[in-house]
Amino acid sequence: MLSLQLEGRTVVVTGAGQGQGAAETRLLAEAGALVIATDLAAEMPADLALPPASAGALLYRQLDVSNASHWAGLADWIRSEGRQVDGLVNNAGITQRSRLLDVLVADLQRVYEVNVAGALLGIQALTPLMASGSAIVNVGSVAGLTAHYPVAYTASKWALRGLSQVAAMELGPRGIRVNTVHPGFIETPMTASAKPEFKHATLAETPLGRTGSVEEVAGVVLFLLSPLSSYVTGAEIPVDGGQSGHGGAKSVSDAMR
Ligand SMILES: NC(=O)c1ccc[n+]([C@@H]2O[C@H](COP(=O)([O-])OP(=O)(O)OC[C@H]3O[C@@H](n4cnc5c(N)ncnc54)[C@H](O)[C@@H]3O)[C@@H](O)[C@H]2O)c1
Structure with missing residues (x-):
């Protein structure tokens, strides 16, 4: 039977200490997965406490996604525990808000190390532990679908799309x-x-007229890790209240009312 339940499945989530990663961790555990939550901190962040009724379980490991030896250590540990990996959520990401004429190559490199190389290293380290039926979800951004102004971040999310498509094919x-x-x-x-102006301007471009919650992203991630999406690969799903779908036409539509 097709199900959103993930009982018996082991899922690694990066950048799980707060924000979307923490929500993904909680929802996946509620759906019955054993979640290996990872982040930069040595100790498990408080945000990660599971609701009492969770069907699954949570283990925390320190992991800097840009560090290949951290990934090797995680893979060795999972292997030594006798587990395989059924899911990977490459959620960890950083932003950098310099504009085109101010951004430094060093800024670009640091953002790429985390947002692009981090996902690549995760895929390289953990796919040897994955059997048929496993799934990977990469967390991009509407920045990777548009000309979002923070250029290093935007370029990194466009690059992540390319990595994702090659990984889906391979x-x-x-x-x-x-x-x-x-x-x-x-x-x-x-x-x-971010500055308040950023929020106001984004809301003006968002057909649903509101910001999103971390749970609304986590639900789509759960779907993509579950057997309900068993014939979906190489797909890109905006979770953006319609922001990217109108391709810039919303301000025109609004002006014509
Ligand atoms: N919040 C948004 O509006 C938004 C929009 C589009 C995309 N995203 C993407 O969603 C993902 C999660 O974003 P968020 O808003 O929850 O961010 P956040 O900053 O609230 O949390 C990010 C987490 O990643 C961790 N992290 C940072 N660098 C790391 C590294 N080198 N190794 C391991 N962990 C690291 C941080 O410690 C933190 O816990 C990111 O990839 C981000 O680019 C967020």
Whole structure:
């Protein structure tokens, strides 16, 4: 029977300490998965406490996604525990808000190390532990679908789309699915650090007229890890209240009312 339930499945989530990663961890555990939640901190962040009724379980490991030896250590540990990996959520990401004429190559490199190389290293380290039926979800952004102004971040999310498509093509024959979600403005510590003008301007471009919640992203991630999406790979799903779908036509439509 097709189901959203993930009982008996092991899922690794990166950047799980707060924001979307924490919500994904909680929802996946509620759906019955054993979630290996990872983030930069040595100790498990408080946000990760599971609701008492969770069917699944949670283990926490320190992992910097840009560090290949951290990934090797995680894979070795999972192997030594006698587990395989059924799901990977490449959620960890950083932003950098310099504009085109100010951004430094060093800024670009740092954002790429986390947002692009981090996902690549995760796929390289964990796919040897994945059997047919496993799934990977990469967390992109509407920035990767548009000309969003913070150029290093935007370029990194466009690059992540390319990585995702190659991974879907290469891993498909092994029965491993790879999909991407593209969040719009989601209320997290990342967006809390942006200027209020950013929120107001984004809302004006968002047909649903509101920001998104971390749970609304986590639900789509759960779907993409579950057997309900068993024939979906290489897909990109905006979770953005319609922001990217109108291709810039909303301000024209609004002006013509
Ligand atoms: N919040 C939004 O509106 C939004 C929109 C589009 C895309 N996204 C993407 O969603 C993902 C999650 O964003 P968020 O808003 O929850 O961000 P956040 O900043 O609230 O949380 C990100 C988490 O990633 C961790 N992290 C950062 N660098 C890391 C590294 N090198 N290794 C491991 N972990 C690291 C942080 O410690 C933090 O816990 C990111 O990929 C982000 O680019 C967010």
